[in-house]
Amino acid sequence: MSHAKAQSKSVLWDWLTTVDHKKVGILYLAAGAFFFALGGLEAILMRIQLMFPEFTFLPAQTFNELLTMHGTTMIFLAAMPLLFGLMNYIVPLQIGARDVAFPFLNALGFWLFLFGGILLNVSWFAGGAPDAGWTAYVPLSSESPGTGIDYYVLGLQISGAGTLIGGINFLVTIINMRAPGMSMMRMPLFTWSTFVASMLILFAFPALTIGLLLLMLERIFGATYFAVDFGGNVIIWQHLFWIFGHPEVYILVLPAFGIFSEIISTFSKKRLFGYSAMVFATLIIGFLGFMVWAHHMFTVGMGPVANSIFAVATMAIAVPTGIKIFNWLLTLWGGRIQFTTANLFALGFIPSFVMGGVTGVMLATSAANYQFHDTYFVVAHFHYVIIGGVVLGLFAGAFYWWPRIFGYKLNETLGKIFFWMFLFGFHLTFFVQHFLGLIGMPRRVASFLGGQGLDEMNLISTIGAFFMGVAFILFVVNIFVSMKNKETTGDPWDGRTLEWTIPSPTPEYNFAQTPLVRDVDALWYEKYEGDGKMKAAEPLGDIHMPNGSFLPFIISLGLFIASFGFIYHLWALAIAGMVVVFGAMFVRSVKEDHGYHIPKEDILNAKGGK
Amino acid sequence: MADHGMDPTAPLKGEPTKKVKRKLARETRTQVISFVLMIFLTSLAFISIASDAIPASFAMPFILLLATIQVVLQLYVFMHLNERGNGWANVMIWSAVIIAIPTVASLMLLLGIVKW
Amino acid sequence: MEHQHTVQQTLPPNPEKATLEGRNKFLGFWFFLGGETVLFASLFGTYLGLKGSTHTGPGPDELFSLPLVFIMTMILLTSSLTSVFAIINMKKGNYRGLLLWLSVTVILGLAFLGFEIYEFYEYVHHGLGFTTSAFGSSFYTLVGTHGAHVAFGIAWITTLLLRYRKSGLTLTNAPKFYVAVLYWHFIDVVWVFIFSVVYLMGIGG
Numbered sequence: 001m002s003h004a005k006a007q008s009k010s011v012l013w014d015w016l017t018t019v020d021h022k023k024v025g026i027l028y029l030a031a032g033a034f035f036f037a038l039g040g041l042e043a044i045l046m047r048i049q050l051m052f053p054e055f056t057f058l059p060a061q062t063f064n065e066l067l068t069m070h071g072t073t074m075i076f077l078a079a080m081p082l083l084f085g086l087m088n089y090i091v092p093l094q095i096g097a098r099d100v101a102f103p104f105l106n107a108l109g110f111w112l113f114l115f116g117g118i119l120l121n122v123s124w125f126a127g128g129a130p131d132a133g134w135t136a137y138v139p140l141s142s143e144s145p146g147t148g149i150d151y152y153v154l155g156l157q158i159s160g161a162g163t164l165i166g167g168i169n170f171l172v173t174i175i176n177m178r179a180p181g182m183s184m185m186r187m188p189l190f191t192w193s194t195f196v197a198s199m200l201i202l203f204a205f206p207a208l209t210i211g212l213l214l215l216m217l218e219r220i221f222g223a224t225y226f227a228v229d230f231g232g233n234v235i236i237w238q239h240l241f242w243i244f245g246h247p248e249v250y251i252l253v254l255p256a257f258g259i260f261s262e263i264i265s266t267f268s269k270k271r272l273f274g275y276s277a278m279v280f281a282t283l284i285i286g287f288l289g290f291m292v293w294a295h296h297m298f299t300v301g302m303g304p305v306a307n308s309i310f311a312v313a314t315m316a317i318a319v320p321t322g323i324k325i326f327n328w329l330l331t332l333w334g335g336r337i338q339f340t341t342a343n344l345f346a347l348g349f350i351p352s353f354v355m356g357g358v359t360g361v362m363l364a365t366s367a368a369n370y371q372f373h374d375t376y377f378v379v380a381h382f383h384y385v386i387i388g389g390v391v392l393g394l395f396a397g398a399f400y401w402w403p404r405i406f407g408y409k410l411n412e413t414l415g416k417i418f419f420w421m422f423l424f425g426f427h428l429t430f431f432v433q434h435f436l437g438l439i440g441m442p443r444r445v446a447s448f449l450g451g452q453g454l455d456e457m458n459l460i461s462t463i464g465a466f467f468m469g470v471a472f473i474l475f476v477v478n479i480f481v482s483m484k485n486k487e488t489t490g491d492p493w494d495g496r497t498l499e500w501t502i503p504s505p506t507p508e509y510n511f512a513q514t515p516l517v518r519d520v521d522a523l524w525y526e527k528y529e530g531d532g533k534m535k536a537a538e539p540l541g542d543i544h545m546p547n548g549s550f551l552p553f554i555i556s557l558g559l560f561i562a563s564f565g566f567i568y569h570l571w572a573l574a575i576a577g578m579v580v581v582f583g584a585m586f587v588r589s590v591k592e593d594h595g596y597h598i599p600k601e602d603i604l605n606a607k608g609g610k
Numbered sequence: 611m612a613d614h615g616m617d618p619t620a621p622l623k624g625e626p627t628k629k630v631k632r633k634l635a636r637e638t639r640t641q642v643i644s645f646v647l648m649i650f651l652t653s654l655a656f657i658s659i660a661s662d663a664i665p666a667s668f669a670m671p672f673i674l675l676l677a678t679i680q681v682v683l684q685l686y687v688f689m690h691l692n693e694r695g696n697g698w699a700n701v702m703i704w705s706a707v708i709i710a711i712p713t714v715a716s717l718m719l720l721l722g723i724v725k726w
Numbered sequence: 727m728e729h730q731h732t733v734q735q736t737l738p739p740n741p742e743k744a745t746l747e748g749r750n751k752f753l754g755f756w757f758f759l760g761g762e763t764v765l766f767a768s769l770f771g772t773y774l775g776l777k778g779s780t781h782t783g784p785g786p787d788e789l790f791s792l793p794l795v796f797i798m799t800m801i802l803l804t805s806s807l808t809s810v811f812a813i814i815n816m817k818k819g820n821y822r823g824l825l826l827w828l829s830v831t832v833i834l835g836l837a838f839l840g841f842e843i844y845e846f847y848e849y850v851h852h853g854l855g856f857t858t859s860a861f862g863s864s865f866y867t868l869v870g871t872h873g874a875h876v877a878f879g880i881a882w883i884t885t886l887l888l889r890y891r892k893s894g895l896t897l898t899n900a901p902k903f904y905v906a907v908l909y910w911h912f913i914d915v916v917w918v919f920i921f922s923v924v925y926l927m928g929i930g931g
Contacts, residue, residue, distance in 0.1 A: 101750040164761060172754040175698055176746065202702070202757055203709045206765035214772065214867065223856060223863035224781075225772060231779025232860040235721045236772055243713055243768070290709050294720065303725035589882075590889050592898055594618055618745065620735040621894030625819055630739045638814055645807045652803065655922060656796050659930040666930050673930075677922040681915050688810050689911045695743075699756035706760035710767030717771025 071134030096179025116159025256393025268335025377437025425467025
């Protein structure tokens with residue numbers, strides 16, 4: 001049982017080997033922000049191309065690659081990692097835990113995601129990015145020449161494995177690592193939504209794994225699942241993709257719902273209205289999320305009864321979502337509302353998301369769907385739910401938890417300018433796209449003819465996109481100019497939940513003593529019924545910590561190398577990469593690592609000494 | 611911490627208590643009986659296909675029923691899903707089954723070949 | 727921290743769940759199996775959707791042989807029982823028994839894998855290649871994925887047997903053994919559906 005190693009490790013090595021959930025969370029946030037900027041840039045390029053009719057800013061092939069990579073990047077490499085970053089940092093703090101259940105796997109999940117994302121983007125420099133849309137429908141994808149789709153398949157396979165690992169880790173963490181008194185029905189809503197989203201990850205990602213496996217075997221090894229001339233069927237891919245793909249949108253939006261629940265409650269100075277209804281609605285949305293995927297396939301020709309069943313199931317989701325909307329409104333009702341930037345994002349979310357929900361019900365009407373399918377109406381709809389729900393949620397969460405994560409507050413004035421500019425740009429970009437779609441502009445086209453009533457609205461949409469782009473730059477500027485606003489109280493917003501009970505910056509071990517939870521909104525309860533401090537559930541003692549490890553990086557690197565072997569049919573390289581992977585897994589299995597203890601005296605010093 | 615004071619590398623010594631031993635003996639008996647039952651169910655499934663006397667329209671659902679029984683035996687007797695404290699494992703496995711059923715059904719039926 | 731070593735390390739009734747780490751591993755692994763359920767459901771669905779698409783190649787009723795599948799099924803079923811005996815011995819504190827029964831499990835697993843390789847070899851000779859037809863592709867993918875799971879299970883349990891051949895049962899390796907055995911049972915669960923849905927229904931219907 002060795003003590004903490006005395007020698008100071010280099011900063012780089014520390015980050016490469018870290019298994020601390022807080023550092024892994026920051027890594028997720030940093031990588032996610034990078035990919036978010038990249039995906040945003042791809043969007044801007046597309047919007048420039050569509051600014052004027054028959055514009056020749058980009059060749060059509062590049063446009064196809066951009067639209068594919070924009071969707072893939074934003075969903076898999078930006079939105080999910082950014083949410084994972086917040087979950088990683090915040091969930092253990094919210095449940096009063098010192099760490100996640102599987103620190104090693106947590107780090108592995110991150111590195112798998114990062115290497116998968118890098119692999120996907122290497123395709124730009126290796127003969128062209130994937131060009132079959134983020135949904136990669138066969139036979140377009142299975143017959144697509146070049147290596148772009150191979151990069152898509154392997155990149156997503158690797159990052160998907162990382163996501164699955166992350167999901168299992170959150171589930172076990174939330175079930176097994178809660179502080180005494182933190183029953184399931186006392187958990188903050190963000191933790192609850194993380195829990196349900198992780199369940200969705202657990203059951204949705206295997207379908208994607210199989211879909212990608214089949215596509216890989218078809219493209220690289222000549223299998224014939226989708227080859228109609230060999231008796232294959234292309235609809236199989238659509239099912240597998242959407243069995244994953246539909247729950248995926250709930251994986252994204254439920255944690256955002258959780259973030260809004262925290263923020264609205266905190267800045268209304270009220271307990272969340274209808275806590276148990278909120279939890280129940282989250283669970284129902286999670287369940288229904290699995291039963292509606294075929295509404296993406298109404299025009300496939302499954303038949304009227306099948307379409308009707310999926311249409312009704314889809315419309316049913318509006319009910320639990322409506323419950324949530326009303327609960328947020330009733331939380332605000334009569335509250336002492338503070339219009340902080342975080343809360344502005346939450347307030348902006350409610351009407352924006354409702355608009356996306358309404359077009360969702362329109363799309364769910366299977367007969368009308370034949371008209372909407374594959375038009376800009378669909379593009380407008382999912383950007384309203386994903387930007388209006390997930391992205392606003394991420395920015396809200398960023399402003400809310402920034403002092404907790406980085407130890408300083410973001411500038412509120414800059415933040416509010418950013419909010420208004422972003423919200424304005426968002427509606428400007430996507431509101432007109434509803435009408436573009438209704439008058440018949442198909443999605444995924446690289447150009448359009450003038451004089452058909454599409455010109456003005458496309459120009460407006462592009463101007464909106466620039467507003468969002470400039471707003472994001474303002475956010476990045478805010479990050480740097482605010483660095484001097486050090487936050488040392490640990491509770492800048494007069495918070496309600498456990499993550500605000502610890503000093504800032506967050507100690508490595510989170511809680512010197514595991515807190516005793518006595519109610520929902522544990523800290524708020526102590527502020528009103530107790531002395532404002534959490535009661536300890538255990539005496540002060542040595543704290544066990546896991547050792548860092550470089551193996552997660554090695555395993556992910558091995559898969560990264562092996563992927564090139566698969567893409568270019570260099571079997572020796574593929575085998576070499578897999579040897580690295582299994583070798584590292586073998587080392588992990590054989591070498592026992594029991595971690596170390598931080599002695600009691602050090603914790604006492606940190607508590608009182610400074 | 612809860613685990614403080616336990617050495618994770620020291621060999622565990624000693625025998626289980628009498629009560630635990632009795633429980634293990636009971637468990638072994640149940641497991642052997644289940645195993646015999648599984649062999650029986652498997653043989654029955656094979657026979658229902660091998661024999662010409664049984665019509666396919668009966669054999670197909672019958673085989674599926676036998677498979678389901680056998681899997682439940684595996685999960686609850688061999689894998690101890692019935693034990694106390696395995697509630698969450700049950701939740702996840704059965705959730706997975708609930709999602710697996712429409713997955714299999716749609717891949718079988720909703721391929722645009724037969725319209726429903 | 728010398729005081730820690732003075733604590734008596736007696737055998738708890740459930741050594742696999744005696745530590746928080748063990749409980750995490752136990753629960754996480756069950757969840758993983760939940761994910762695996764959907765994974766195999768996707769493969770089963772694909773197979774069932776494409777089962778009739780034999781193109782110019784042979785179909786299931788021309789290929790499958792009942793006796794071979796019966797033998798393979800019995801082998802895998804028996805290996806499930808031997809792994810159960812291994813865990814019973816672990817709980818009894820009989821470490822040698824644990825190692826012995828797990829070794830038997832590995833040998834049975836190898837026998838199963840041998841039969842499966844032989845089976846695939848035979849089918850290829852009868853004209854069903856991986857790329858022959860959509861039926862061929864989906865059949866090899868489903869049964870092959872199961873076979874890959876068997877191979878991984880064998881490698882995993884063998885690693886544990888070699889690594890811990892002399893250590894005796896500890897609070898660290900008890901959950902590892904337990905979880906590996908859970909994995910082995912799950913392989914058998916999947917096989918029950920494979921022999922029923924793929925082989926028996928392939929021959930009979």
